[in-house]
Amino acid sequence: xxxxYYAPPPPQDxxxxxxxxxxxxxxxxxxxxxxxxxxxxxxxxxxxxVVRHPSxxxxxxxxxxxxxxxxxxxxxxxxxxxxxxxxxxxxxxxVWMVSAGEREEESKRFLRVAGLGGESVSFDASGxxxxxxxxxxxxxxLSERDFRVDRTPPEPVALEGNELYLxxxxxxxxxxxxxxxxxxxKAVHGRAISILxxxxxVGRLDQD
Numbered sequence: 001x002x003x004x005y006y007a008p009p010p011p012q013d014x015x016x017x018x019x020x021x022x023x024x025x026x027x028x029x030x031x032x033x034x035x036x037x038x039x040x041x042x043x044x045x046x047x048x049x050v051v052r053h054p055s056x057x058x059x060x061x062x063x064x065x066x067x068x069x070x071x072x073x074x075x076x077x078x079x080x081x082x083x084x085x086x087x088x089x090x091x092x093x094x095v096w097m098v099s100a101g102e103r104e105e106e107s108k109r110f111l112r113v114a115g116l117g118g119e120s121v122s123f124d125a126s127g128x129x130x131x132x133x134x135x136x137x138x139x140x141x142l143s144e145r146d147f148r149v150d151r152t153p154p155e156p157v158a159l160e161g162n163e164l165y166l167x168x169x170x171x172x173x174x175x176x177x178x179x180x181x182x183x184x185x186k187a188v189h190g191r192a193i194s195i196l197x198x199x200x201x202v203g204r205l206d207q208d
Contacts, residue, residue: 056082058190060096060108066168066175067094067110070141070205076197077110077205079190089113089164089185092139094192094205097166097183110192111176114142115157115165117185121177122156123147141169141206147178154178164188 058079065073079096091113098107115121122130127148129136137143163182168174194204
């Protein structure tokens with residue numbers, strides 16, 4: 001007796017999200033990961049305001065070690081360009097500098113505010129920062145630090161009202177006010193907010 005043969009139905013394509021389609025080892029997984037990454041970045045950008053007000057922010061690829069270890073060469077830093085249109089510059093802030101004759105897209109320099117307009121800035125024999133003759137003790141990156149250059153305290157400076165004394169966290173290598181003198185207030189084009197890349201460095205910068 002002949003037994004009729006019934007061919008099995010062809011396998012159905014269940015799409016890239018089906019574990020049985022084999023896509024998890026191919027391009028579909030990459031696509032899913034990219035969508036997830038875009039969603040995360042969009043959510044982060046919306047939280048800090050990048051999506052809502054993109055013109056108020058800049059993304060700076062740092063090339064120097066002036067602010068190491070806080071900001072390192074290779075970091076991508078988010079800058080709030082409008083911060084100082086509504087707030088005053090404060091000691092301890094990390095600011096984005098644009099020198100005279102330099103375009104914003106060319107500047108990749110960050111320094112920390114140590115002295116404000118109208119103050120006198122000096123250093124004792126051990127290199128500790130002094131403001132108006134008193135040792136400064138209220139910021140972890142500015143107090144109890146040796147700011148000497150080649151074991152010599154920097155020269156004291158009396159700041160004009162429109163000047164700032166800026167220093168790098170990498171005190172041994174930074175080019176800052178200790179060697180170049182005060183910076184004009186107009187050279188400050190924004191405040192550093194957070195590190196966006198690489199992934200192991202992502203996080204907000206100190207907000208003291």
